[in-house]
Amino acid sequence: MVQTPRRPWTARHGRGSLLLFTWLLSACGTFEKDSAPSGKIDISSIPDAVPKAEPRSKYGNPGSYEVNGQFYYVLDSSDGYFERGTASWYGKKFHGRRTSSGEIYDVFAMTAAHRTLPLPTYVQVTNLENGRTVVVKINDRGPFHGNRLIDLSYAAAARLDMLRKGTAPVEIRAITPPLPLANASSDGIRAPATVEPGVTETPSRAARFYVQTGAFGNQRNAEMLRSTLIKGGADNTHIQQRTAVNGRAVYRVRVGPLTSREEAMRLKQRLAAEGIGSPHIVTE
Numbered sequence: 341m342v343q344t345p346r347r348p349w350t351a352r353h354g355r356g357s358l359l360l361f362t363w364l365l366s367a368c369g370t371f372e373k374d375s376a377p378s379g380k381i382d383i384s385s386i387p388d389a390v391p392k393a394e395p396r397s398k399y400g401n402p403g404s405y406e407v408n409g410q411f412y413y414v415l416d417s418s419d420g421y422f423e424r425g426t427a428s429w430y431g432k433k434f435h436g437r438r439t440s441s442g443e444i445y446d447v448f449a450m451t452a453a454h455r456t457l458p459l460p461t462y463v464q465v466t467n468l469e470n471g472r473t474v475v476v477k478i479n480d481r482g483p484f485h486g487n488r489l490i491d492l493s494y495a496a497a498a499r500l501d502m503l504r505k506g507t508a509p510v511e512i513r514a515i516t517p518p519l520p521l522a523n524a525s526s527d528g529i530r531a532p533a534t535v536e537p538g539v540t541e542t543p544s545r546a547a548r549f550y551v552q553t554g555a556f557g558n559q560r561n562a563e564m565l566r567s568t569l570i571k572g573g574a575d576n577t578h579i580q581q582r583t584a585v586n587g588r589a590v591y592r593v594r595v596g597p598l599t600s601r602e603e604a605m606r607l608k609q610r611l612a613a614e615g616i617g618s619p620h621i622v623t624e
Contacts (some may be wrong), residue, residue, distance in 0.1 A: 342568075345363065352565050358545070361369055361422075373387075374420070377385045381448065383498040386448060386473055386495050386499070387448055387612065388448065388475050388476075388607075389451070389462060389475050389477040390460035390475075391460075391475065391477075391515045391517040392517045392518075394517070395461075396458055396574040397441035397442060397459040397460060398460065399441055399442045399495070400439075400440035400441045400442070400459040400479075400480075401414055402522065403557055403590065407484050407584045408484065412455050412456055413590060414456055414457075414458060415458060415555065415566060416459040416582050417458070418456070418457050418458055418514040418516075419514065420462075420514070420621075420622045420623035420624050421512070421513070421514035421620065421621075421622065422464075422466070422511075422513050422601070422622070423511075423512050423608075423609075423620040423621060424489075424507070424509065424510065424511045424512070425487065425488070425489025425490070425510065426486075426487060426489055426507050426508070427442060427465065427488070427489060427491070427495030427502065427508050427509075427512070428488045428491050429493065429494060429496070429506070430445075430492075430493070430494070431447050431493075431494040432494070432532050432555060439453070439479050439480035439481075440459060440479070440482075440613075441460060441480065444577075446614075447494040447495060448484070448493075448494070448495045448594050449493055450474060450475065450476045450493060450499075451476055451479070451493045451496070452465070452476040452478050452479075452491060452492045452493060452496060453479075453483060454490050455482065456555075457514070459479055459480075461478045462475060462476070462477055462478070462617045463475070463476060463478060463512050463514050463515060465496065465500065465508060465510050465511070465512055466511045466512075466513075467501065467508050467509075468509040469502075469509060469512060470501055473500075474492075474496050474502045476492065476493070476496050476498045478490075488580050489494070489510070489566065490512060494622065496605075503573075508565035508590060508605035515623075525608050547599075548596065548623070548624050549593060549596060549599075549601050549621060549623055550598065550600045550604065550622045550624070551595045551604050551607045551620070551622075551623075552592055552593065552594045552620055553565060553569065553577075553595065553611060553619045554593045555580075555592045555593070556590070556592075556616040557589070559581075559589070560593050562592070562593050563579065565591060565593045565612075566578070566579055566593050568616065569593070569616065572614075572616070574595045574607075576597075577594070578593075579591050579592065579593055579594075588590065595607060595621065597624075601621065601623070607608075607619070608620065
């Protein structure tokens, strides 16, 4: 969660955006010190968030928004999202206040904030220092402090054993919730798919890995980034045009496909070290 007042949408974006702006200020516009909730709580008894298919939140999913002079572009899909970075957490200071999606923040719920993933998105977060893993629902925007990648709820941070240190290196993988199945059994387990006699199932193709370095509403900005990457030796850089939820075009700059996740990780780390774009790994 951002720790300073922010202006994610300007007035020209409309009444709904102004309402969301008000919510964001109510949640994040004060400077009192954040802290853990008082009392003894059995964090181990709090279950992971359960991924389920949900529509995009009415709030918190603009095509782009601005914070402290920097623009962020909300991804049109979380499919294949994978990234490593630094996690932080937020606690009692924001308990009971509205998140960017309009939901109420609960320090004991398994939730998190992220700058660009759609709201809601379910992700698996792994603490790379101790191997602990949680599943959280992303329903908020942030963090906008330093190089932090995700802001976890108090409960999620406690489960990952990162409260005392405050931050931790993590790995994030998006989870695609299962859709309701016509062939699900009464116990909720997917029944085997039926294949007609004489019909051979088509084997699934191997996953392809990309490093996405930016997403822009302006094609010229995407072309400038692509040119920079090509000059740096990334000849397999291309621009993928998609349509965002607001109907506007989004131009995503990607390098790939790459041969393995390890190769993608090395490229992401190199680009991040050189300050080129905002690289993260996408799997298709």
